[in-house]
Amino acid sequence: MPPTDHPFASNATSAEVWLLTALGEQVDGGAVELPVMPEAAAQILDLVNDPAADAKKLATILQRDPSLAGHVLRVANSTAFAPREPIVSLQQAISRLGFNNLRQISTAVAVKSKVFNVRGFEDLLREIWFHSATAGAYAKEIARIRRHNVEGAFLCGLLHDVGKPIVLQSAVDLVAAKGERVERLVVEAAMDALHGRVGGLLVKKWKLPAFMVSVMLHHHDPSGAEEHVEDARIACLADQLAYWAKDGVPERAEELRRHPVVAALNLYAEDWQALVDARERVIQVAEAYA
Numbered sequence: 001m002p003p004t005d006h007p008f009a010s011n012a013t014s015a016e017v018w019l020l021t022a023l024g025e026q027v028d029g030g031a032v033e034l035p036v037m038p039e040a041a042a043q044i045l046d047l048v049n050d051p052a053a054d055a056k057k058l059a060t061i062l063q064r065d066p067s068l069a070g071h072v073l074r075v076a077n078s079t080a081f082a083p084r085e086p087i088v089s090l091q092q093a094i095s096r097l098g099f100n101n102l103r104q105i106s107t108a109v110a111v112k113s114k115v116f117n118v119r120g121f122e123d124l125l126r127e128i129w130f131h132s133a134t135a136g137a138y139a140k141e142i143a144r145i146r147r148h149n150v151e152g153a154f155l156c157g158l159l160h161d162v163g164k165p166i167v168l169q170s171a172v173d174l175v176a177a178k179g180e181r182v183e184r185l186v187v188e189a190a191m192d193a194l195h196g197r198v199g200g201l202l203v204k205k206w207k208l209p210a211f212m213v214s215v216m217l218h219h220h221d222p223s224g225a226e227e228h229v230e231d232a233r234i235a236c237l238a239d240q241l242a243y244w245a246k247d248g249v250p251e252r253a254e255e256l257r258r259h260p261v262v263a264a265l266n267l268y269a270e271d272w273q274a275l276v277d278a279r280e281r282v283i284q285v286a287e288a289y290a
């Protein structure tokens with residue numbers, strides 16, 4: 001067998017080689033099936049570019065989608081947002097949480113229900129979603145320290161692995177169509193290898209800003225992100241902190257502190273400490289989105 005650059009090169013079975021090749025061809029040929037952006041989320045994101053956007057407009061969009069509205073209220077009532085009294089109406093939710101929070105919550109809920117939904121991989125996707133929400137919340141913390149676009153950072157963190165469920169779905173469809181038997185681990189390795197590129201394709205299709213496309217592509221190696229390198233670095237560190245935050249082992253935090261992205265972001269000792277200390281708050285936010 002000729003040498004290849006995929007992860008199963010040395011001891012791959014024919015099914016493994018076949019799956020990665022087929023998926024790679026789909027990505028190269030632009031043939032991956034990409035979900036459409038949920039309409040409510042598209043409208044809500046569009047409000048960013050609308051100087052006349054206000055809470056009333058947001059409420060009107062949410063009201064048209066009762067399941068989305070229900071989720072928004074559930075998140076608004078979670079511990080992370082700690083309402084003193086239960087929030088029962090969208091108007092209340094908007095005035096209590098503010099426009100930006102509501103927009104972030106709505107986007108998260110819409111993306112979760114539309115994209116993070118692959119039959120047979122529910123547990124894995126629940127885990128990836130929690131990781132994504134944690135990364136979103138951490139990206140916000142980092143962006144605040146760096147005085148960078150906080151809302152953009154949140155969405156980048158939240159979406160950084162959005163390619164994963166899409167690669168999974170494509171793999172499931174390919175395997176079913178061919179009647180092959182492929183180990184889960186193989187499917188997951190393909191997902192790891194291709195998710196950045198597929199995430200980039202999706203975010204582009206959804207007409208999200210160029211920096212977000214760049215973050216999808218480069219969150220594992222920000223050096224290629226050129227003019228969007230700061231966004232990619234923030235997402236890269238948020239990704240790493242999200243893995244760390246799962247158990248929050250102090251020694252692991254020390255290791256992570258030596259990651260090149262920490263130096264690249266120019267974080268001082270007190271900045272780093274603030275990020276480590278933010279763990280509990282960040283987890284609470286992620287739980288609100290779970």
Ligand SMILES: [Fe+2]
Pocket residue numbers: 160161195219220
């Ligand atoms: Fe990733």
Ligand SMILES: [Fe+2]
Pocket residue numbers: 131135160161239
């Ligand atoms: Fe990640």
